Amino acid sequence: MALTFLVTGASRGIGAALATAIASRGDKVIALTRNELDVRSVESVRAARARVSGAIDVLINNAGMTGGPQRAPGMDLERAAQIVDVNALGCLRVYDAFADLLRQGRGVLVNVSSEAGSLGAFRASSKPEYAMSKAALNALTLWIAARDPEVFPVSLHPGWTRTATGGDDAPQSAAETAEKMLAAIDALGPMHRGGFFDTALHPIAW
Ligand SMILES: NC(=O)c1ccc[n+]([C@@H]2O[C@H](COP(=O)([O-])OP(=O)(O)OC[C@H]3O[C@@H](n4cnc5c(N)ncnc54)[C@H](OP(=O)(O)O)[C@@H]3O)[C@@H](O)[C@H]2O)c1
Numbered sequence: 001m002a003l004t005f006l007v008t009g010a011s012r013g014i015g016a017a018l019a020t021a022i023a024s025r026g027d028k029v030i031a032l033t034r035n036e037l038d039v040r041s042v043e044s045v046r047a048a049r050a051r052v053s054g055a056i057d058v059l060i061n062n063a064g065m066t067g068g069p070q071r072a073p074g075m076d077l078e079r080a081a082q083i084v085d086v087n088a089l090g091c092l093r094v095y096d097a098f099a100d101l102l103r104q105g106r107g108v109l110v111n112v113s114s115e116a117g118s119l120g121a122f123r124a125s126s127k128p129e130y131a132m133s134k135a136a137l138n139a140l141t142l143w144i145a146a147r148d149p150e151v152f153p154v155s156l157h158p159g160w161t162r163t164a165t166g167g168d169d170a171p172q173s174a175a176e177t178a179e180k181m182l183a184a185i186d187a188l189g190p191m192h193r194g195g196f197f198d199t200a201l202h203p204i205a206w
Pocket of ligand 1: 010039086162166170
């Protein structure tokens with residue numbers, strides 16, 4: 001039976017590739033771009049929710065942004081606040097608005113995280129606000145796992161990918177990453193609920 005996916009940040013990069021891959025395999029995809037759902041705005045997220053009806057089986061919280069190199073003093077704190085707002089709070093807004101539709105479907109919530117958000121395998125090369133934002137997103141995954149038994153959240157690191165965020169030197173295309181992410185989502189089982197994984201479903205340290 002065809003599943004219904006909702007993908008945020010579907011204008012380009014991994015989100016666009018996910019939408020294409022989901023549609024091409026015959027599943028239904030609600031692919032939302034920023035002008036349809038700006039994750040920084042509660043009003044925009046709620047307006048998007050009002051336009052969607054029916055159960056959602058898999059919600060992919062993909063919209064995200066990254067920063068540039070930072071060095072104190074004189075860090076770009078405005079940009080840093082935007083990144084945390086989009087990458088962490090944005091996913092919270094989307095979960096809050098769409099949780100009822102998720103609970104009507106399979107309830108799988110994929111928070112697109114990053115190994116940069118791992119505290120246990122911390123890499124000093126990560127951009128600080130990006131690492132903070134993804135660590136905060138991982139906390140949301142854990143919180144939902146603990147508090148919302150009808151939702152199946154995971155944090156998924158897509159792997160280094162050639163996009164505006166990943167840059168030109170990344171080893172894989174957005175299409176390759178999307179296929180790997182969908183294979184990982186297809187393979188999720190009860191033991192993965194509330195975990196943090198790469199696309200081979202190998203656990204990543206929180
Ligand atoms: N690429 C990598 O190597 C890599 C590695 C680890 C994790 N990730 C994560 O993977 C996800 C997708 O990244 P990507 O590489 O595909 O990046 P990307 O090519 O830069 O695309 C980012 C997407 O997020 C959207 N977006 C940004 N701010 C938004 C907002 N306020 N509301 C709604 N949409 C918004 C963008 O929309 P606009 O077109 O309107 O700007 C765009 O569709 C992100 O969460 C990223 O952190 C990527």
